[in-house]
Amino acid sequence: MLAKPVDALPRGAGCVFEPKFDGFRAVVFRQPEQIFVQSRAGRPLHGYFPDIVRVVRTAMPPGVVLDGELIIWAGDRTDFGLLQRRLGAGSTVGRLARQHPAHLVVFDLLQGSDGAPLLNRPLAERRRALTELLTDPPPELVLCPQTTDREEAAEWLRGWHAAGVEGVVAKGASGRYLPGRRGWLKYRHRTTTEAIIGGVTGQLGQPETLLLGRYDAQGRLRYTGRSHPLRAAQRRELIPLLLPGAAQTTGHPWPQPLPAAWSGQLPHPEPLPYHQVPPVLVAEISVDTAFEQHRWRHRVHHLRIRMDLGVDDVPPLAG
Known part of the structure; x- marks a missing residue:
């Protein structure tokens, strides 16, 4: 599911806000025998992120499908250039993963461990299931912050952009997950x-x-x-x-x-x-x-x- 750019931070009842980190959008499939990481354009990314593959295999039960943002920290902020280096690393990708490990900021759960799709469930219900799944996660798997307070979201824009948060995504708490549709709203800090x-x-x-x-x-x-x-x-x-x-x-x-x-x-x-x-x-x-x-x-x-x-x-x- 995608987000439509807007020129102002949205308002409205039933709206929840999440920070938009500056990274690679990724859907992660935890299958019984393998881990598949897919980019927004459908490109396979798991070969470039062996560190994420390892942690998902260890921490997530088979059947789970996660939606989130891949990021790499460099000091106190994210570094998009380090993500791009993974794509051209070739045989050195393992060394890069050890030097600059990636994190997955998870903001949605598309399928539970029972294999049942959650796309038609309201976002609020998917969020509750995701929070339970990530009750005690490893540091590489991060539950994306979420708030219903517009002023708190505005504070993220004012205070977090130096760390690599490029904006805020607004979503309807009752909304279904619609693949390929721009059903969310994205406001960038400018x-x-x-x-x-x-x-x-x-x-x-x-x-x-x-x-x-x-x-x-x-x-x-x-x-x-x-x-x-x-x-x-x-x-x-x-x-x-x-x-x-x-x-x-x-x-x-x-x-x-x-x-x-x-x-x-x-x-x-x-x-x-x-x-x-x-x-x-x-x-x-x-x-x-x-x-x-x-x-x-x-x-x-x-x-x-x-x-x-x-x-x-x-x-x-x-x-």
């Missing part, structure tokens, strides 16, 4: 900041998205992310600012096309053709907390051009 426009997709006379960057400590403009598609009014504002400098891109700091590895998109990133522009315009943007390896992993929202700011006013990359 903040406003600035970045430098280094390129655009589409045409200079009809830009579609912005490619953004920030300077590092060595004075290099590093690619940091891409915007959502621009609205018509934003394109109209931007076009006269882009065209006068369109031919002044000699010595641009980014390659053309943008390398596939820079996009950070899974599972099949491809090189991205774009138009280079002189890195002199500052964009005010709205971003979430998923910032890894000097890049916003999710697309950002362009708000407006900041003509009152120069590139030296943009926060530099740390590290």
